[in-house]
Amino acid sequence: MRISPQRRGVGAAALLVSLGLVLSGCSGEAEGGTSELTAPGPEVLEGLDEAVQVEFWHSMDATNGQVLDGLIEEFNARNEGRIEVTGSFQGNYDEALASHRAAIQQGETAELIMIYDLGTQFMIDSGQTVPAQAFVDADGYDTSPIEDALLNYFTVDGDLRSFPFNNSTPLMYVNRDAFEEAGLDPDSPPTDLAEIREAAERLTVRDDDGTVVQYGFGAAVYGWFVEQFMARAGVPYCDNANGRSGRATEVLFDDPKVVELVEWWEGMIDDGLAVQIGRNTDDGQAAFTSGRAAMTLESTGSLGGFIEQADFEVGAGYFPLISADDPGGSIIGGASLWINGEGHTEQEVRASWEFVQFLLTPESQSVWHAGTGYLSVNTDGYGLPEAVERAEEFPQFSVAAAQLADSEINENTAGCMMGVMSEARVAAEEGWEAALTSDTPAAEAMAEAAGRVSTPIREYNDSVGE
């Protein structure tokens, strides 16, 4: 009900003049600092009287937050008297983005901010940050050790826009114990929809009355999966080459491939082979770890939790293809780091970049990957002790990296770049869910959902003047 109390402006104040209420406007423009968004060199940090303060807004809590705090502490210790980074948890990705919007309005953005993949186009359009490419060019920074699939996603119009950091890719997880009981080989999990169905028929266990006690498959109706399935099928998610050759004007998730996926999903539920989960991914995870569903789809980031929570052996395989002849490939998920330039001094901008470089070292990434299950953004990180040890203990940790390495780099696997990606994802979920929970045929439900995104896309493009 509360509509943004912090957003005040001149127009509304006029309404209050009659009340004799004086409101001090706090929507002033950002003061001072670099208004051209350029990358300052290392010399700006020389001869400082006190450490440059860098506030870092992120969305990492629990285990992931602790690992991140450890990295921040290490950086601060190494840069004592020079740079001091303060991490600040801003809630989940959506909440962090909402806070960032409010901060832009008030001219008080943090120096460094973590924004999820779906917010990439918005971050570019809001024009607050120094493009990552500017730092790369100014310092001659070598991006070759960075995972190609990540560079592919975060490069728009030929320039790297932000620095990938906490990134993941989805996998198919299997209950190895259930596989063995059903006489299936857990080392070669199903790779496409038809194979999943075959395996599910053997994995589904019914009691004497015919009530299902263990389902073969169960995963959340999660829009990210639609994006993944489309990339692996070699079809774009939105037009204009996934929004990378020009502004996207429509989404294409009413593609026959997706319709095939949704119909398959419906059939699995109708035939009692898959449990109906709904849109909440927590419920999908719970269905898997409790042993209720023997196969599920989830991010690599869930692997650590699965191993910890499940009382069976967890196996992982590549995210499935829709049909066996699909080209494959994988889009990344997760978030990247953006350095705010607007309203910040050269020292702050440079200090943020120094910190980002530290996070991208193989050493930091090895710790990060081993501690969280996220990818090692710097592929050299996989060769360092923490990551190696982790991979020896749990070979499943290597599957995601292998899946990305197997992925062809093209516009379909780059993923769709669009200002209203989150709305598109929700629309895809609603279309998919409509097909599952009503009599609406999949083709119609997906077409209707895709059509619904056109208006927000047009309005967004209009408001950024294109």
Next chain:
Amino acid sequence: MSSPTILHGGGSGVPSGTAAPAPAASTPAPRGRRRERGREAALAWAFLAPSVAVFALFLLYPLGRTLYLSLHGNDIIGRPDRFVGLSHFAEMATPEFGGVLLTTLLFTLGVVVPGVVGALAVVLLLEGVVRGQRLLRGAFALPFAFSVASASVIFSVFYSPGNSVLNGILYQLGLDQVPWLTSQEMALWSVCVTTVWMNLGYGVLVLAAGIGSIPKEINEAARIDGATGPRLARDVTVPMLGPQLFFLVVISTINALQSFGQIHILTNGGPVGSTTTLVYSIYQYAFAYGTSDFGRASAQALVLLLVVLVCTAVQFGVLERKVHYA
């Protein structure tokens, strides 16, 4: 606001004893007296100033701001950047928004009716319990102590697709599984049940207090006339609870119209919008999915304000006439 009444009330409270009888107000007052009255008014305003300021800052300002935003479009950061007149309101004439209003109506009925009737039933049944009545009342009032978030999380475990505690119980009883949150037909009722449970405690508290304040003589007189059990409840207790029941209906209607947490935690407005009430729709436009469409959200917020006002006005107009104030 009704400031003249307040001023008059304040004036008569001043010990100088100048509270003028009504006719005196119409005759021209002597000069000194007028000045004194002016001073009293100033004093009254001085006392009122803090609450007026708070009221203006937290109620009138947001209301004015909402009105302003509802007439404007936003840029991508959420700043109003163009005047769009009433187009946000005109856009509401769609089946989708009609669906949102219908969901809101069903949700409100599904919460208010069982909530009030349930609380009444609990309190009346407990009247017959002699031993441990206070303990039981306390137990029934307990949900009141739960926050919306914790109650919703508990119910999400009961309903969880795949691992539903309720389905586990049904399974043990040999009954069919229920898609609590994953079917468009069921989800709204599941959210209603959660809300009714949360509201029950408050209803029990209010009605139990009401029963306690019914004069003993009335019950005794009724008993002497031979009224017992259901008869006593129907013809004496319930009518005597009129003011409390009326209060509960009004308050729980407003609460239902503004419910957010349980919908957010249990269903996110789904499946396919089947639990998207007006408040949830406002949230989705303004904050969910990185949209920041404050214009449309504000327009819907004004519709919500109107709905609450109309409901409350109707309740006061229709129901309150039937209430017997002892």
